[in-house]
Amino acid sequence: xGINAAIVIPTLPGNFGAFEAGATMALVLCGAPRDVAVLxxxxxxxxxxxxxxxxxxxxxxxxxxxxxxxx
Numbered sequence: 001x002g003i004n005a006a007i008v009i010p011t012l013p014g015n016f017g018a019f020e021a022g023a024t025m026a027l028v029l030c031g032a033p034r035d036v037a038v039l040x041x042x043x044x045x046x047x048x049x050x051x052x053x054x055x056x057x058x059x060x061x062x063x064x065x066x067x068x069x070x071x
Contacts, residue, residue: 002026019045 002022023041028034 002029016045 002025004022020038020041023044024034024037027037027040032040
């Protein structure tokens with residue numbers, strides 16, 4: 001619930017900052033140490049964002065190559 005509440009606020013692309021704040025707040029309120037909560041939130045977010053960004057970039061490059069060559 002903490003993450004969902006935090007990402008409602010418009011932020012940077014990928015919700016960087018808001019996602020981490022919501023996840024950290026929720027974990028700290030449940031008793032996790034703050035530094036561990038921040039590291040977990042950042043790692044969790046990056047493991048979701050990086051693969052999607054790599055696939056999207058690959059698809060974009062493959063499709064744009066077809067347009068340049070006239071195909």
